[in-house]
Amino acid sequence: xxxxxxxxxxxxxxxxxxxxxxxxxxxxxxxxxxxxxxxxxxxxxxxxxxxxxxxxxxxxxxxxxxxxxxxxxxxxxxxxxxxxxxxxxxxxxxxxxxxxxxxxxxxxxxxxxxxxxxxxxxxxxxxxxxxxxxxxxxxxxxxxxxxxxxxxxxxxxxxxxxxxxxxxxxxxxxxxxxxxxxxxxxxxxxxxxxxxxxxxxxxxxxxxxxxxxxxxxxxxxxxxxxxxxxxxxxxxxxxxxxxxxxxxxxxxxxxxxxxxxxxxxxxxxxxxxxxxxxxxxxxxxxxxxxxxxxxxxxxxxxxxxxxxxxxxxxxxxxxxxxxxxxxxxxxxxxxxxxxxxxxxxxxxxxxxxxxxxxxxxxxxxxxxxxxxxxxxxxxxxxxxxxxxxxxxxxxxxx
Amino acid sequence: xxxxxxxxxxxxxxxxxxxxxxxxxxxxxxxxxxxxxxxxxxxxxxxxxxxxxxxxxxxxxxxxxxxxxxxxxxxxxxxxxxxxxxxxxxxxxxxxxxxxxxxxxxxxxxxxxxxxxxxxxxxxxxxxxxxxxxxxxxxxxxxxxxxxxxxxxxxxxxxxxxxxxxxxxxxxxxxxxxxxxxxxxxxxxxxxxxxxxxxxxxxxxxxxxxxxxxxxxxxxxxxxxxxxxxxxxxxxxxxxxxxxxxxxxxxxxxxxxxxxxxxxxxxxxxxxxxxxxxxxxxxxxxxxxxxxxxxxx
Numbered sequence: 001x002x003x004x005x006x007x008x009x010x011x012x013x014x015x016x017x018x019x020x021x022x023x024x025x026x027x028x029x030x031x032x033x034x035x036x037x038x039x040x041x042x043x044x045x046x047x048x049x050x051x052x053x054x055x056x057x058x059x060x061x062x063x064x065x066x067x068x069x070x071x072x073x074x075x076x077x078x079x080x081x082x083x084x085x086x087x088x089x090x091x092x093x094x095x096x097x098x099x100x101x102x103x104x105x106x107x108x109x110x111x112x113x114x115x116x117x118x119x120x121x122x123x124x125x126x127x128x129x130x131x132x133x134x135x136x137x138x139x140x141x142x143x144x145x146x147x148x149x150x151x152x153x154x155x156x157x158x159x160x161x162x163x164x165x166x167x168x169x170x171x172x173x174x175x176x177x178x179x180x181x182x183x184x185x186x187x188x189x190x191x192x193x194x195x196x197x198x199x200x201x202x203x204x205x206x207x208x209x210x211x212x213x214x215x216x217x218x219x220x221x222x223x224x225x226x227x228x229x230x231x232x233x234x235x236x237x238x239x240x241x242x243x244x245x246x247x248x249x250x251x252x253x254x255x256x257x258x259x260x261x262x263x264x265x266x267x268x269x270x271x272x273x274x275x276x277x278x279x280x281x282x283x284x285x286x287x288x289x290x291x292x293x294x295x296x297x298x299x300x301x302x303x304x305x306x307x308x309x310x311x312x313x314x315x316x317x318x319x320x321x322x323x324x325x326x327x328x329x330x331x332x333x334x335x336x337x338x339x340x341x342x343x344x345x346x347x348x349x350x351x352x353x354x355x356x357x358x359x360x361x362x363x364x365x366x367x368x369x370x371x372x373x374x375x376x377x378x379x380x381x382x383x384x385x386x387x388x389x390x391x392x393x394x395x396x397x398x
Numbered sequence: 399x400x401x402x403x404x405x406x407x408x409x410x411x412x413x414x415x416x417x418x419x420x421x422x423x424x425x426x427x428x429x430x431x432x433x434x435x436x437x438x439x440x441x442x443x444x445x446x447x448x449x450x451x452x453x454x455x456x457x458x459x460x461x462x463x464x465x466x467x468x469x470x471x472x473x474x475x476x477x478x479x480x481x482x483x484x485x486x487x488x489x490x491x492x493x494x495x496x497x498x499x500x501x502x503x504x505x506x507x508x509x510x511x512x513x514x515x516x517x518x519x520x521x522x523x524x525x526x527x528x529x530x531x532x533x534x535x536x537x538x539x540x541x542x543x544x545x546x547x548x549x550x551x552x553x554x555x556x557x558x559x560x561x562x563x564x565x566x567x568x569x570x571x572x573x574x575x576x577x578x579x580x581x582x583x584x585x586x587x588x589x590x591x592x593x594x595x596x597x598x599x600x601x602x603x604x605x606x607x608x609x610x611x612x613x614x615x616x617x618x619x620x621x622x623x624x625x626x627x628x629x630x631x632x633x634x635x636x637x638x639x640x641x642x643x644x645x646x647x648x649x650x651x652x653x654x655x656x657x658x659x660x661x662x663x664x665x666x667x668x669x670x671x672x673x674x675x676x677x678x679x680x681x682x683x684x685x686x687x688x689x690x691x692x693x694x695x
Contacts (some may be wrong), residue, residue: 040556047482047553051542078675080682111539111554111561118519118536128521129536133655136542137518138662186683190675199454201661209516210548211626212644221653224661226511351550352643353480 005089005157005386008250012380020372020379027369030362031108039111048355049346051109056222056345058105058370060203061338063143064231066098068242069150069260070196071235075265079188084258086389089157091239091247093387096150097374103147105370106140120144135205142199149191155181157385201228207344215348216286217300222276223344229276231268234337236262237310239328244327252388260320266333267314270307300345306336428656430625430649431510437528437596438568439507439628440583441603444635445613446590449489453582454478455590457487457504460569460581466514483555486566487582491591492639499633501640502591504582505530505551505566506620507628508649512546515651521563528596528628529568537563548650582672596628603630625649 013021021086034042047051068091076084082289119140131137155177162174181188204227211219218228240259247254290297310329319325330388346357359367382388433439457463458476466484478485480503487504503504511530513522521536522543532552539561543552555561569580583593592599603618619637620627623645633640661667 035559038559039554039555039561040558047544048550050544050554077682100666109540111558112537113539115536115538118538122519131514131517131520133515133651133658134518134542135654135658136516136540138658140399140518186676186679190672190679193675194668194672197671202658205654205658206542207545209512209542209650210659211653212548212646212650221657224657270431349545353550353641 004390005086005160005388006390007161008252008383008384008388010383012383017376017379024369024372024376027372028368030369033362034108034366039109040049042360044358046355046357048351048353049192049349049357051345052357053367054105054109054357056342057338057367059102059109060345061341062098062102062105063203063240063315064227064234064337064341065334066095066102067196067200067231067235068092069095069153069235070193070200071232072239073189073192074232075262077138078193084262086253087239087243087255087258087262088370089154089387090242090382090389091379092154093157093381094238094242095235096147096154097377099143099147099150101370101374103143105367108366135202135209138207139199139202142195142202146195146199148194149188150260152181152188153192154387155156155382157387161385187306189218196231197228199230201225203227204344207349210349213350213352214344215296215350216284216289217281217296218279218344218348220284222280226273226276226340229269229273230337230340233273234270234334236266237333237337240266240326240330241334244323244330246382246388247323249387250382251278253322253390255389256321256323256326259326263314263320263326266330267311270311270314270333273302274307274311285372296348299339299347303336303339306332308337310336322381428652428659430652433509433596433626433628434528435595435597437507437509437628438578438593439528439590439596439599439630440580440593441553441599441630441632442502442591442608444499444501444590444631444633444640446588447489447502448588448590449491449500450587450588451489452585453488453502454485454489456581456585457566458485460572461486463564481551481553481565483553483557483562483564485553486564490641491640492635494639497635499635499640501631501633502582503549503551503641504555504629505568506549507568508624509626509628510624510651511542512548513552516542516546518542525570527568527573529570529573530565531567531570532563532565534562539563546650565664599630604634606632606688620646620648673680 030042039045043052043054069088072084072088072091075081076088107116110116119137159174159178159181162170163178164172165174168295201224204225207214208219208221208223239262243255243259246252281290290300310332313319313325313329313332319329416579423580428529445540458465462483463486466478466482467473467476469479478488480490481488481621487502490501490503492499507528507530509528511524513523514524516522516531516538518538518540519536521533521538523531523533525531530645536664541554543563544550546553553564569578569625572578574579579593582656583591586592593603594602600618600621605618607618613634615636617637619631619633619642620629623642623662625648631632631637631640631642637645
């Protein structure tokens with residue numbers, strides 16, 4: 001089996017991707033429409049639920065789904081499991097796309113995106129007025145920096161292709177840049193671990209400020225730690241899903257035994273997460289809230305079941321060796337992590353005063369459109385650049 | 399090679415130690431804040447309010463707010479149903495059988511405000527005299543203030559393409575000397591809402607409570623609730639009936655800032671973690687042989 005990454009080759013636009021492209025175009029048109037009519041008319045958001053689908057899914061869940069790169073960097077570079085290397089580059093790609101699209105979603109969601117430049121530049125020209133207490137400021141700065149780090153981490157894939165370019169300038173630049181990045185690689189990878197550790201935990205801390213209005217099953221000082229653990233678990237799940245789908249649709253090696261081991265790591269994380277959640281509820285005397293059988297306890301149990309199933313499946317050495325089982329368990333884990341984030345940001349948030357929120361159809365199509373754009377970019381990039389591991393046999397490019 | 403359990407557990411232990419160190423709720427001392435000595439406040443007394451809404455109209459005029467004609471069936475009236483993008487001050491009615499009470503709602507001017515803790519580049523600030531202000535030029539429209547405020551006070555201009563945050567700023571345009579009164583307090587014909595310094599108002603509220611113990615619920619809302627608010631309330635019906643849902647004495651930002659300050663104190667922990675990651679990576683790279691890590695990010 002060849003470990004080297006190879007471009008998939010072939011056409012980017014096929015029958016399937018053409019459909020996905022159309023969904024993306026509809027999303028893009030609706031994004032323009034949102035700026036033409038404002039947030040009030042285009043979304044279901046209101047003063048009680050100022051954050052809705054775009055924040056809960058595209059940003060909070062989207063970045064967690066984009067933790068494949070973070071999770072694999074931990075495994076390969078920090079725990080020194082070099083043999084998982086073929087899985088790293090595709091994971092970095094999904095992360096770079098996930099985080100970039102989360103950035104796009106933020107720009108769509110905020111009321112005055114033309115002021116976003118003030119976040120990296122402070123209250124320029126009146127500097128020194130940042131609110132360093134703001135968890136959101138930390139998230140914003142870290143996410144901005146991490147998007148850049150991810151594309152730098154991915155850039156060797158571009159340079160590898162471009163260094164053989166017939167264009168002299170591009171080829172020279174690529175060779176030089178490749179060398180520079182190689183020298184700095186350790187510090188870039190270290191940033192690629194540090195930044196998500198910081199902002200994924202801070203995404204949990206964020207909601208502590210809604211504490212009094214957050215349901216007791218979710219409001220805990222352990223929010224940052226729970227968000228951190230679950231984003232890493234989700235990162236491994238996404239690597240399993242992405243790898244399984246790529247092997248199927250692009251006829252790549254399936255890496256089943258590696259994915260099985262990754263699944264086991266994810267299982268450990270699931271159990272740590274569950275133990276922490278349970279102990280926290282016991283210590284704070286909130287166990288009773290689990291058994292009130294209202295919509296909150298229902299959502300809680302849904303989350304727990306979606307974690308228990310993959311937690312049990314992935315601990316089983318035989319089940320784990322089957323790619324189908326791995327894929328199903330990983331999907332459940334992703335659903336559990338998504339539910340946990342939706343619950344913390346939306347369902348368990350209780351603004352009172354008869355406020356209610358449900359996303360509008362355009363709101364949903366923007367989210368779906370953003371996912372479609374992400375898939376399109378993934379297909380385009382793995383087709384053109386050496387990202388996925390090569391085929392088992394030395395097949396020709398097409 | 400499968401994972402051998404020992405190395406995995408060792409790695410997990412290191413990782414969880416780092417995670418706990420970086421995210422566990424260490425109770426670093428975060429001092430409780432107190433209102434500044436010259437803090438401006440309001441005292442609202444439900445037993446005096448007759449629901450005339452003179453304060454609502456005066457507020458609109460003083461702050462140049464548009465009429466809210468969106469209430470169904472009330473299109474010819476300025477009839478907001480709650481605080482909203484056109485309304486910084488409102489009188490609401492609580493009614494349950496024979497019991498009824500008006501309640502005035504506006505920004506509570508918290509002593510330790512959640513909105514100020516939330517706001518990224520300081521559009522929200524607790525300014526002179528403890529008044530919480532909002533600065534248009536620093537606002538990105540992220541609405542974290544709305545997620546944070548336990549009183550649902552900041553409102554967003556949902557109908558605007560360049561949306562502002564709308565909330566009572568204690569008629570700060572009138573400031574100049576310490577004695578300024580917001581428009582609502584100035585016009586109230588019954589002195590149901592009065593302006594003053596926080597100290598004066600607290601003394602007055604305590605005096606009323608002591609003098610007429612049968613008239614009021616035995617509590618001044620805002621004296622201690624959520625760390626204290628510069629707007630104080632006396633009521634003849636239970637406060638939760640008037641929409642005051644929380645009576646914990648813990649300021650909203652306390653838990654979050656205790657954790658965040660613990661983790662990010664002087665930025666030492668993140669810097670140390672970064673250095674540690676660098677060292678681990680460096681050692682792994684040498685141990686593993688150059689071809690493993692080279693260029694394959």
